Amino acid sequence: MAELGHDATSYAPPREQPEMELPHSHSFWTTYVFSQDAKTIAIQYSVTAISVGLLALLLSILIRLQLGFPNTFSLIDPSTYLQYVTMHGMIMVVYLLTALFLGGFGNYFIPLMIGARDMAFPWLNMLSFWFYFVSVLILVASFFVPGGPTGAGWTLYPPQLISEGTPGIHGGVILMMVSLGVFIAGFTMGGLNYVVTILQYRTRGMTLMRMPLTIWGIFMATLLALLAFPALLVAALMVLLDHLAGTSFFMPAMFSMGEQLPHEGGSPLLFQHLFWFFGHPEVYIVALPAFGVVSDILATHARRNIFGYRMMVWALIAIGGLSFVVWAHHMYVSGMNPYFGFLFATTTLIIAVPTAIKVYNWVLTLWHGNIRLEIPMLFAIGFIFTFINGGMTGLFLGNVTVDVPLADTYFVVGHFHMVMALAPVMTIFAAIYHWYPKITGRMLHEGMGKIHFWVTFIGAYAIFLPMHYLGLAGVPRRYYAYGESSPFIGESVVTLNAFITVAAVLVAAAQLMFIYNLIRSRKHGKEAGPNPWNANTLEWQTEHTPPTHGNFGKELPVVYRWPYDYGVPGAKYDFIPQNVPPEEVEMIDEGVRRT
Amino acid sequence: MAESASPGTPPPGFTGIVSDWSSDQTTFKGAGWGKPMMWLFILSDIFIFGMFLLGYMAARMSTTDPWPDASAVFALNMFGMQIPLLLIAIMTFILISSSGTMALAVKYGYERNRKVCGRLILATAALGAVFVGMQAFEWSILIADGVRPWANPWGAAQFGATFFLITGFHGTHVTIGVIALLYMYRKVMRGDLDDGRPGAVTGRKGRWEMVEILGLYWHFVDLVWVFIFAFFYLW
Ligand code: HEM
Ligand SMILES: [Cu+2]
Numbered sequence: 005m006a007e008l009g010h011d012a013t014s015y016a017p018p019r020e021q022p023e024m025e026l027p028h029s030h031s032f033w034t035t036y037v038f039s040q041d042a043k044t045i046a047i048q049y050s051v052t053a054i055s056v057g058l059l060a061l062l063l064s065i066l067i068r069l070q071l072g073f074p075n076t077f078s079l080i081d082p083s084t085y086l087q088y089v090t091m092h093g094m095i096m097v098v099y100l101l102t103a104l105f106l107g108g109f110g111n112y113f114i115p116l117m118i119g120a121r122d123m124a125f126p127w128l129n130m131l132s133f134w135f136y137f138v139s140v141l142i143l144v145a146s147f148f149v150p151g152g153p154t155g156a157g158w159t160l161y162p163p164q165l166i167s168e169g170t171p172g173i174h175g176g177v178i179l180m181m182v183s184l185g186v187f188i189a190g191f192t193m194g195g196l197n198y199v200v201t202i203l204q205y206r207t208r209g210m211t212l213m214r215m216p217l218t219i220w221g222i223f224m225a226t227l228l229a230l231l232a233f234p235a236l237l238v239a240a241l242m243v244l245l246d247h248l249a250g251t252s253f254f255m256p257a258m259f260s261m262g263e264q265l266p267h268e269g270g271s272p273l274l275f276q277h278l279f280w281f282f283g284h285p286e287v288y289i290v291a292l293p294a295f296g297v298v299s300d301i302l303a304t305h306a307r308r309n310i311f312g313y314r315m316m317v318w319a320l321i322a323i324g325g326l327s328f329v330v331w332a333h334h335m336y337v338s339g340m341n342p343y344f345g346f347l348f349a350t351t352t353l354i355i356a357v358p359t360a361i362k363v364y365n366w367v368l369t370l371w372h373g374n375i376r377l378e379i380p381m382l383f384a385i386g387f388i389f390t391f392i393n394g395g396m397t398g399l400f401l402g403n404v405t406v407d408v409p410l411a412d413t414y415f416v417v418g419h420f421h422m423v424m425a426l427a428p429v430m431t432i433f434a435a436i437y438h439w440y441p442k443i444t445g446r447m448l449h450e451g452m453g454k455i456h457f458w459v460t461f462i463g464a465y466a467i468f469l470p471m472h473y474l475g476l477a478g479v480p481r482r483y484y485a486y487g488e489s490s491p492f493i494g495e496s497v498v499t500l501n502a503f504i505t506v507a508a509v510l511v512a513a514a515q516l517m518f519i520y521n522l523i524r525s526r527k528h529g530k531e532a533g534p535n536p537w538n539a540n541t542l543e544w545q546t547e548h549t550p551p552t553h554g555n556f557g558k559e560l561p562v563v564y565r566w567p568y569d570y571g572v573p574g575a576k577y578d579f580i581p582q583n584v585p586p587e588e589v590e591m592i593d594e595g596v597r598r599t
Numbered sequence: 600m601a602e603s604a605s606p607g608t609p610p611p612g613f614t615g616i617v618s619d620w621s622s623d624q625t626t627f628k629g630a631g632w633g634k635p636m637m638w639l640f641i642l643s644d645i646f647i648f649g650m651f652l653l654g655y656m657a658a659r660m661s662t663t664d665p666w667p668d669a670s671a672v673f674a675l676n677m678f679g680m681q682i683p684l685l686l687i688a689i690m691t692f693i694l695i696s697s698s699g700t701m702a703l704a705v706k707y708g709y710e711r712n713r714k715v716c717g718r719l720i721l722a723t724a725a726l727g728a729v730f731v732g733m734q735a736f737e738w739s740i741l742i743a744d745g746v747r748p749w750a751n752p753w754g755a756a757q758f759g760a761t762f763f764l765i766t767g768f769h770g771t772h773v774t775i776g777v778i779a780l781l782y783m784y785r786k787v788m789r790g791d792l793d794d795g796r797p798g799a800v801t802g803r804k805g806r807w808e809m810v811e812i813l814g815l816y817w818h819f820v821d822l823v824w825v826f827i828f829a830f831f832y833l834w
Contacts, residue, residue: 124632234646251760269662
């Protein structure tokens with residue numbers, strides 16, 4: 005019995021919670037616009053996030069055209085270059101990845117995967133989306149105010165952020181800060197829901213240690229976000245006051261444009277501490293859900309249980325905890341006390357341990373698996389590649405002595421794109437190909453999917469691998485142009501920059517094809533059926549595809565096992581869904597039942 | 600495999616915690632969703648105030664100008680004497696008392712004593728409003744003395760900046776609490792919590808637990824005040 009139905013219970017535990025109070029919608033407006041159904045909210049979140057993400061993609065292409073062919077295209081000038089870099093970074097990290105993973109995937113999957121009808125407080129959940137939506141509008145509005153958006157980099161360091169000479173110091177900075185504030189308020193409303201729903205609304209038999217790793221990842225990431233965003237909120241408020249009310253939280257006494265500024269005695273380092281106390285956990289806010297999603301997709305498409313489930317959960321928790329004590333590894337060259345560098349390098353290297361455990365477990369899950377190279381699987385394997393790659397260069401940058409010469413070069417740009425841009429984006433693609441059939445009832449086109457994967461994967465390497473070389477060659481980041489080749493910026497740098505740009509344009513084109521695929525398959529895709537991948541988790545066992553309001557039928561499902569019973573020896577089928585009781589598992593030898 | 604123990608008889612101590620967290624369905628047995636959500640919000644809000652106070656300490660330590668002397672700045676001129684911290688002592692006393700009335704309101708709420716509970720909620724709101732009023736009074740004294748967010752007559756400019764920012768942020772919390780209390784007063788008196796009448800905004804059915812949840816918020820806001828008091832007035 006041991007391996008059959010991991011942790012199976014032979015009886016269904018009694019029901020403890022009362023039925024949820026579900027708000028029913030009666031009109032077009034409450035069904036599609038101000039919907040309180042988590043699934044609709046999820047789709048609203050996702051569509052908004054992907055749209056603003058495409059804007060960020062477009063900005064990156066404009067940046068790249070400038071860098072690759074500085075004399076051919078004169079689309080942007082030095083100020084707009086900086087503004088586009090800033091907006092590209094900020095949109096990608098906060099408004100695309102955070103919103104999509106937590107607001108999009110969190111809303112769709114939490115209730116379905118834990119067997120709940122909806123979020124704990126659907127009204128607040130709806131409000132969360134509308135706050136997010138408004139924050140996006142405010143952010144985009146900054147392109148249209150005089151002076152344009154801020155150009156201080158997504159790290160927004162003062163004093164530069166609000167000093168004369170930086171683009172966008174008039175309207176742009178203010179809109180950026182207000183938008184972040186609204187985003188954080190909206191996120192908090194959603195985040196409270198995600199955590200409380202997971203803790204209080206699991207179905208019968210669904211213990212925490214039987215939750216799919218996707219849910220574990222989203223759960224930990226939401227906790228991190230609830231504790232990390234406060235630092236950003238506080239920093240944003242103080243910056244606004246420095247800018248508008250003439251306070252000096254972050255502004256030291258300065259001379260600018262030949263005159264003494266009215267500020268005195270503030271600490272720019274304080275901002276960096278606040279920012280990175282948010283900023284480093286933010287990396288994990290987008291990474292932990294990706295870890296979870298990838299674990300589930302690997303197990304499903306390799307027809308094998310995830311290796312070391314418990315280890316995976318504890319690693320997520322350990323990473324989440326440690327991520328709050330590593331922030332100053334972004335500040336080795338900031339002028340803080342050098343002894344801090346030693347402390348934070350140590351914690352940074354410690355966090356590599358649980359991370360490495362996860363990577364080993366993914367690889368071991370594939371070992372001897374019955375791997376099916378379907379599109380979600382391709383992207384999930386792509387994730388493993390880019391994540392290992394970025395993790396390795398992270399070890400370089402985590403060490404003070406190595407980081408000092410590499411800080412603010414393209415090596416850093418290569419590193420963080422590998423680990424926090426590509427890896428989560430690969431996961432998002434994997435997830436969309438994996439769950440699109442559930443959300444729409446149809447499969448995405450396979451041929452286009454294959455092209456999309458290979459162009460994106462190889463193209464991404466073509467973009468970001470050479471950046472490491474550029475960094476080692478000493479090319480600084482956030483530069484508009486590097487001038488003619490010189491002893492410092494060699495000929496190879498110019499050639500490589502052109503090459504990277506060509507690759508970036510190709511990758512961007514592949515994303516447009518993906519969008520086309522999303523829209524086309526909605527109507528013309530192959531019918532998917534309820535469970536096209538033969539997966540075990542509860543969302544594939546719903547009565548209807550796509551699931552209707554309330555998710556499950558009259559009765560909520562009862563869970564008897566963990567979600568990874570793939571390829572169980574002796575069982576007739578290579579998967580046993582979570583809601584199949586032990587006595588109903590069909591064995592190879594008909595009639596013989598092991599209980 | 601830990602089974603969900605039948606509700607009502609949790610095992611004691613550490614074993615109880617372990618069995619709650621390893622059970623199915625609910626982690627916090629019998630707590631519903633509202634209370635855990637408020638606790639989590641409070642945790643997040645603690646981080647906001649924590650960041651504010653850490654920022655204040657950092658600003659105070661990194662500025663080069665001397666920090667104004669709290670007992671002189673916050674003294675009240677009465678009967679021809681400077682009495683240090685008088686106003687603030689009264690304010691603190693009022694806010695702490697409001698925690699007392701709130702706790703009683705929760706007790707009477709659970710006893711389904713609509714009238715007493717409602718009056719206590721109203722008293723809490725009144726004490727909170729008095730607190731905010733006195734804070735406005737204190738701000739006006741300081742402003743009259745020449746304290747501005749960007750400067751003050753006695754030393755480091757960060758004094759005014761952090762003071763107005765942090766007490767203002769806390770005062771906003773109290774104000775929101777007062778509004779919520781008044782709204783709750785109306786709900787209690789109208790009997791919404793007895794009949795489970797849906798709320799006007801969220802559409803959620805009224806439950807007596809709501810009083811306790813609001814109480815959690817109120818006690819938290821009081822507790823934060825104790826820290827602000829210690830850091831600004833006693834340091
Ligand atoms: C095709 C995809 C992408 C391309 C070609 C691209 C390219 C670039 C380039 C050229 C820069 C500016 C480097 C500099 O001048 O310093 C940059 C910055 C940045 N990118 Fe991307 N990027 C892509 C996707 C992403 C994604 C998905 C993320 C999400 C995490 C991301 C996050 C950032 C951040 C945080 C910065 C730093 C902005 C700053 O310096 O303030 N990028 N990217
Ligand atoms: Cu970091």
